Amino acid sequence: MNATPATSARRAASVAPPVRAARERILDTAFGLFYAHGIRGVGIDRIIAESGVAKATFYKYFPAKDDLVLAYLDKVDAVWSEQLHAAASAAGPDPAAQLVGMFDALDSACRREGYRGCAFINAAAENEAGTPIHTRTLRHKNQVRAWVRQLAVDANAADPDALARSLTLLLDGGLASGSVDAGADAPVVAKAAAQALVSAAVA
Amino acid sequence: MNATPATSARRAASVAPPVRAARERILDTAFGLFYAHGIRGVGIDRIIAESGVAKATFYKYFPAKDDLVLAYLDKVDAVWSEQLHAAASAAGPDPAAQLVGMFDALDSACRREGYRGCAFINAAAENEAGTPIHTRTLRHKNQVRAWVRQLAVDANAADPDALARSLTLLLDGGLASGSVDAGADAPVVAKAAAQALVSAAVA
DNA sequence: GCCGAGGTAGACAGATCTGTCTATTAGTGT
DNA sequence: ACACTAATAGACAGATCTGTCTACCTCGGC
Structure with missing residues (x-):
């Protein structure tokens, strides 16, 4: 310029x-x-x-090809984490509301043209445990769960670990079945179930 | 003889x-x-x-190789469905209890040596939508959900579709994260979450 | 004793995939 | 004008994978 x-x-x-x-x-x-x-x-x-x-x-x-795959997964990590954080933030300042709000990211993902599930789960399915790609997937999943756990702590959940685990289970379920099913109701139901679990855990 | x-x-x-x-x-x-x-x-x-x-x-x-893959998936279907049904039956005659009890099959699966997640989800990750293998996976998932839905109907759930969907979401999440994580608490937490969802839906 | 069905062993063709290497071209700073 | 850097085009080696085909073997039934 x-x-x-x-x-x-x-x-x-x-x-x-x-x-x-x-x-x-x-x-x-x-x-x-x-x-x-x-x-x-x-x-x-x-x-x-x-x-x-x-x-x-x-x-x-x-x-090597694996180097590209790893870079690909880093990119997926960045994009998906950003979407998750954005969806949570959009639900307002209340951490309990954010735990539910993050499911809006799942909804958006499932609606996206060419949606084919979670790139990490898919990558793990193609690569055995112990390989760099599988390890990278594990790291991603642990990171997401750690973030959710912190939200659960902030929301004064009785058992933050259990709440984080159950919510990520729901999230992964939505992502995984999205790679097969892509039923439009899945994200909606997932969010409702999350709401129920959060309410029960924070009460 | x-x-x-x-x-x-x-x-x-x-x-x-x-x-x-x-x-x-x-x-x-x-x-x-x-x-x-x-x-x-x-x-x-x-x-x-x-x-x-x-x-x-x-x-x-x-x-062709795909014929073998399809036969493999048929076998997986038979084995896994059997385990699911057995776990549900073991919980007694009450359909609501069976909906929770089926998560014991997840627990057993995750403990198994060499557990690597859901064979169908893994297969779908390796094969694009529209292929026979992907279609077979979709059929399996629909069958399982239909069975769960019937159980939800029998349990007088307010919204059997939603309950079936949320429970299979939890189940798929446990299966999918099992292919990566295999955290021993996942099945336990999944079952507890299922219990909470069932109780709320049947109340 | 012989035949036919089903199995074994393995060479082979053709495609595809990863990764290497050579030769060439275009733009940049000095 | 010249050297340097980065990129292009594409041949090539070597491995692997699917699927075909030939030749042989073995065993029960007639």
Whole structure:
């Protein structure tokens, strides 16, 4: 936006497909393809073709397919956590209300075109325990549950661990059956059940 | 058990690896391997090697890999449904108690060595919507929910559909997170949550 | 003694997938 | 003008996977 001797990266960025666009294009393409077709269902060649990148460039940024998968899962983690937090916040300042409100994120997800369940659960189904991908999934699930648990603590739940567990069970159930069923009532029922469980636990 | 001129099949069956043993051996081997490593993670060659069968024999009984996968899912369906029904029955004649009791099947499943979640959810994760395998999964989930719904009707639940949905959500959540987490408290918490939901719905 | 059914063993074709490597092109700072 | 960096295009090796096909073997029934 100015004429100072900006770095080359800056200059290029303001003009055309610039320096770091390649990595991002790969990741964006992988995000869509992995989610839609499963990790094993998408080959490197297809990602390369659809992201318009050369093979050497791909392997420069992601030395192995698993590295891309891990980056994909990091991205899913960021996106989904953000949606969960946003839905909770939208329910107002009361932590008990937030515990219920987070189910709105499930509802939005299930309505989304091409919804195919939880990317982490799907990834875990394709990769055995102990692999980096499976471990990454475990970490994600633990993070979400820890966040829910804190909300439960803030809401003065009698047993925050149990409440967090039951709510994440409901959430995972909604996500998992969404990959199969996608019944429109699932998220609504899940939210109602969550409401009941929260009310009982906080009373 | 007698000396009448029995059919050759009968005779053979009482002696050694007889006629239809080959098909069964293949299916049993596939059952273990598919569940443990995922469908895509197990090749035909491995199934052949571990079931001690010739390739031609394999393709005689299962013209394509998908045929074997479908047979595998049928078997899983039979086994899991049986466990669910047994757990429910064990809770006594009261349908409301049975709705809670079925969660004991989840508990047993999670404790089992090598537990890796719901075979159907895992299968669906590896196969896109519209494929026979995905469709088979959908059918299974619908069947289970229909059975639970009937139990809810028998229990005079105010809204049997909603109760059935919320309970299967909890169940699927337990199954799905079991493929990742396997936290020992999950089944216990799921059962407690189910108890709360059933009590509220039947009151 | 012989035949036929069902099984075994394994080579083979063809597709697909991951990852490597070479040769070339375009833009940037000096 | 020149060197450097980043990217492109695509051939290639090596592994793996599905499914076909040939050749042989074994055993019960007639």
